[in-house]
Amino acid sequence: MLIVLVLLSAVLFAVMTISTNQRGAMRNSIIGLLLVVMIGSIGLLFTNDNQHWGMKTVTTTTEKPLTxxxxLSGAKLLLYQPLGNGHEKIFIYKNSTTQKKVAHTTADVTTTSSVTKTSSQSAKLVTKTSRYVYRNGFYRFLFAGVGNNHEFKARHHEFKVGRDWVILSTTQAKKLQQQAKTAQAKMKTQLAAAVKAKMTAAIKQNPQMTTEQQQALQKQYTTAAKQQAQQQLLAQLQKESLK
Known part of the structure; x- marks a missing residue:
């Protein structure tokens, strides 16, 4: 509506100003009124564009699973790429185990991110998106044609993860992956030696164990040793994340 008023008042103002057929107070009053309408309409359009006058903020929330x-040896990792002084970060994540390519947050002033650790076993990404919409039908009619209804305002990503998750920079993750490859063979040898030592002690204590019992016991020791190694890795990752 305001766009029509600007165009119409501008045309009539030009016609009335150029025309020499009419003189006097009536003509001047009409020219003044058209000028007020044109300037007022332009002012309202400017205010709407810069201050979103006549609009309100509506926020929608979406949730997606997080993996x-x-x-890295079964650890649950949330990665990030620091920007500038390190306070701003681009988070790198996946929404499913079958997802081949990682997703990431955007680097702009309208997008923020945070991490919340919870007691829940399931991790999720909660995204809140805010947009400008007109307060009612009157403002939609008034600014018809402007095209800024549902204009994007801001977005916030909240990564809700369990306490066993580790948040690392991409640099830290690459460093730990290299260390894990180097230590993998050594760890395998240590695990085998530890299980063998326990099996030797168990057989010495109970020489009557059957083959089935020995196999079950060896499986139990192997599982326990792997869990211990996993806990050590998690502790190392958590220590690295605090640097």
């Missing part, structure tokens, strides 16, 4: 962004 580890990288495979």
């Amino acid at each position: 580890s962004a990288a495979a």
